[in-house]
Amino acid sequence: MAAKTANHKAWWLVAPVVALVAFNALIPMMTVVNYSFQETFGDNVFFFEGFKWYEQVLGSERFHAALGRQLAFTFTILVIEIPLGVAVALAMPRKGIGVSVCLVLMALPLLIPWNVVGAMWNIFALPDIGLLGRALNGLGLAYDFTQDPTSAWITTIVMDVWHWTSLVVLLAYAGLRSIPEAYYQAAKIDGASAWAIFRHIQLSKMKRVLTIAVLLRFMDSFMIYTEPFVLTGGGPGNTTTFLSIDLVKIALGQFDLGPAAAMSLIYFLIVLLLSWVFYSLMMRNEER
Amino acid sequence: MSLSWMAWTWQTATFFILLAMVLAGMGLWEWKRPGGNPRRGIFGLDTTRGDRLFITLLGSGFIALGWLSFIGSPPYGALVICALWAIFVFRRV
Amino acid sequence: MRRFKWLVPTLYIVFLMLPIYWLLNMSFKTTNEILGGFSLLPQDFTLENYKKIFTDPTWYNGYLNSLAYVVFNTVISVCAALPAAYAFSRYRFLGDKHLFFWLLTNRMAPPAVFALPFFQLYSAIGLFDTHIAVALAHCLFNIPLAVWILEGFMSGVPKELDETAYIDGHSFPSFFVKIFIPTITAGIGVAAFFCFMFSWVELLLAKTLTSVEAKPIAATMTRTASTSGYELGLLAAAGTLTIIPGAFVIYFVRNYIAKGFALGRV
Numbered sequence: 198m199a200a201k202t203a204n205h206k207a208w209w210l211v212a213p214v215v216a217l218v219a220f221n222a223l224i225p226m227m228t229v230v231n232y233s234f235q236e237t238f239g240d241n242v243f244f245f246e247g248f249k250w251y252e253q254v255l256g257s258e259r260f261h262a263a264l265g266r267q268l269a270f271t272f273t274i275l276v277i278e279i280p281l282g283v284a285v286a287l288a289m290p291r292k293g294i295g296v297s298v299c300l301v302l303m304a305l306p307l308l309i310p311w312n313v314v315g316a317m318w319n320i321f322a323l324p325d326i327g328l329l330g331r332a333l334n335g336l337g338l339a340y341d342f343t344q345d346p347t348s349a350w351i352t353t354i355v356m357d358v359w360h361w362t363s364l365v366v367l368l369a370y371a372g373l374r375s376i377p378e379a380y381y382q383a384a385k386i387d388g389a390s391a392w393a394i395f396r397h398i399q400l401s402k403m404k405r406v407l408t409i410a411v412l413l414r415f416m417d418s419f420m421i422y423t424e425p426f427v428l429t430g431g432g433p434g435n436t437t438t439f440l441s442i443d444l445v446k447i448a449l450g451q452f453d454l455g456p457a458a459a460m461s462l463i464y465f466l467i468v469l470l471l472s473w474v475f476y477s478l479m480m481r482n483e484e485r
Numbered sequence: 486m487s488l489s490w491m492a493w494t495w496q497t498a499t500f501f502i503l504l505a506m507v508l509a510g511m512g513l514w515e516w517k518r519p520g521g522n523p524r525r526g527i528f529g530l531d532t533t534r535g536d537r538l539f540i541t542l543l544g545s546g547f548i549a550l551g552w553l554s555f556i557g558s559p560p561y562g563a564l565v566i567c568a569l570w571a572i573f574v575f576r577r578v
Numbered sequence: 579m580r581r582f583k584w585l586v587p588t589l590y591i592v593f594l595m596l597p598i599y600w601l602l603n604m605s606f607k608t609t610n611e612i613l614g615g616f617s618l619l620p621q622d623f624t625l626e627n628y629k630k631i632f633t634d635p636t637w638y639n640g641y642l643n644s645l646a647y648v649v650f651n652t653v654i655s656v657c658a659a660l661p662a663a664y665a666f667s668r669y670r671f672l673g674d675k676h677l678f679f680w681l682l683t684n685r686m687a688p689p690a691v692f693a694l695p696f697f698q699l700y701s702a703i704g705l706f707d708t709h710i711a712v713a714l715a716h717c718l719f720n721i722p723l724a725v726w727i728l729e730g731f732m733s734g735v736p737k738e739l740d741e742t743a744y745i746d747g748h749s750f751p752s753f754f755v756k757i758f759i760p761t762i763t764a765g766i767g768v769a770a771f772f773c774f775m776f777s778w779v780e781l782l783l784a785k786t787l788t789s790v791e792a793k794p795i796a797a798t799m800t801r802t803a804s805t806s807g808y809e810l811g812l813l814a815a816a817g818t819l820t821i822i823p824g825a826f827v828i829y830f831v832r833n834y835i836a837k838g839f840a841l842g843r844v
Contacts, residue, residue, distance in 0.1 A: 202669055203669070204671055205671045208665075211662045213661070218721055221696075226692075256554060297832050303590070308823075310820050313820050420690070490701075536676075
């Protein structure tokens with residue numbers, strides 16, 4: 198691709214986007230920063246507290262536990278969703294009516310409002326009236342996601358896999374489609390094994406889309422709120438209380454704006470750091 | 486339209502004004518004397534001037550958090566470390 | 579082994595369809611039947627739940643409200659993102675890379691963080707409880723995504739196209755509208771699809787910014803769940819109906835998606 202021309206007037210083309218996003222991002226963000234240094238008793242009356250909330254949040258068991266659960270959750274779903282998505286994309290048909298059928302059916306979970314996803318899995322997994330709960334209990338397993346932490350965890354993870362693996366499938370499939378037929382023919386002539394084709398042609402061509410998939414899944418799963426909130430309400434106990442759920446509990450449930458704001462900013466800094474690392478790696482791959 | 490809901494304090498306002506001035510200053514510097522192509526620093530990262538500013542700011546955020554969790558407020562000491570970090574990043578990274 | 583390759587997508591689709599089937603099954607049952615027993619198909623088949631939704635304005639207005647702000651948002655996002663994506667794909671300018679990354683960081687900010695300031699902000703400018711408020715708020719995460727997708731597509735269009743058009747005497751706006759946009763329709767389709775999708779499924783901000791006039795269907799559902807106890811059949815029917823607009827949209831853009839994915843760097 199030809200080099201880009203230097204043109205500072207291009208700022209005019211970007212201006213509407215900057216204005217819209219800045220309005221939605223900067224004003225609330227500044228407000229959150231302001232909240233995080235103050236104590237409030239409602240009615241817009243605030244008292245300056247310095248770094249009190251930051252110290253409190255950083256030192257609290259509750260925050261560490263929520264962060265730990267969040268990291269465990271995000272890691273688990275990435276480990277399941279990425280390979281599963283790639284496997285399904287590899288096995289998908291390349292032409293004919295099958296392509297449309299697969300694409301439409303697979304994209305369906307992505308288009309369901311998140312609270313409906315939670316409600317759907319709730320009634321699907323309930324041990325007394327749900328298909329999954331009934332079936333598992335029928336097999337003699339002690340499964341009850343409302344009471345048992347292990348069941349709750351497994352249900353939340355399976356729900357997320359159900360919900361989002363299709364995004365990985367779509368992206369990986371797009372990457373596969375961009376491989377010219379000639380590559381496969383050349384590989385055939387060389388007598389390459391299926392594994393070699395996967396390793397050297399398919400995987401290397403999918404690298405870019407897979408980085409995007411990991412980045413998107415990482416960012417979105419790190420701020421997951423609605424689905425587990427509707428499914429388990431963060432319970433039983435606090436076992437499925439992820440960062441966002443805890444945040445809303447503090448901010449709206451207890452109306453502790455200061456600690457909630459401080460926690461949001463710490464949370465945001467962590468996501469920013471990890472995403473920047475991913476992004477830099479992605480851009481480096483692209484330059485090669 | 487009242488702005489009381491934004492809960493401004495002079496401390497946070499100063500912080501944002503300084504931040505905006507740093508960004509504007511960096512923009513002006515780059516405009517008058519372009520920093521040119523990225524260079525490879527000691528972490529093996531290719532960075533331009535703007536990238537180094539970003540690394541400085543992000544790092545400073547974590548230095549401040551680290552100070553608050555291990556030593557506690559007031560975080561003036563963290564400010565010193567941040568300044569050292571900034572010099573290090575702009576020279577070496 | 580090759581023979582059984584079709585098994586993988588088939589099993590995956592079956593796994594995807596099971597919860598949807600259960601939702602559908604419940605939506606045709608009365609609440610008593612749901613709570614009273616367990617059956618794979620409705621024993622006492624009823625359309626009561628759907629009838630209630632289509633005749634009660636608090637229910638069907640929820641759908642109309644949701645559709646209104648989703649469409650608004652998709653139009654705003656794509657229109658604003660088009661020139662910006664062009665700038666990113668064609669020009670180098672002061673701070674371009676950082677601006678791009680900054681846009682993406684807005685996808686990373688957890689919406690839970692923003693809920694309260696958003697409520698305050700949109701109340702202060704007098705847009706609380708309007709469709710346009712939700713449409714504007716959703717720009718926060720949809721515009722970055724649209725710019726990202728469109729930039730990928732535009733980079734795939736050779737620069738010679740622009741240069742020839744300028745030599746032929748086109749001004750920038752005329753080139754952009756008459757020549758450039760038609761060549762990247764697939765990209766616009768994909769971008770619009772993703773904007774529609776993320777705006778349609780988001781609930782936290784939509785719920786925060788509305789109370790009565792613009793209340794989205796998803797919020798109507800949570801309200802029902804909490805006030806009138808457990809009307810599971812009704813809830814299931816409402817849930818089923820929220821799947822339909824998405825299914826429609828994906829059916830219409832399926833060819834764009836397949837083609838678009840092959841063209842772009844998405």
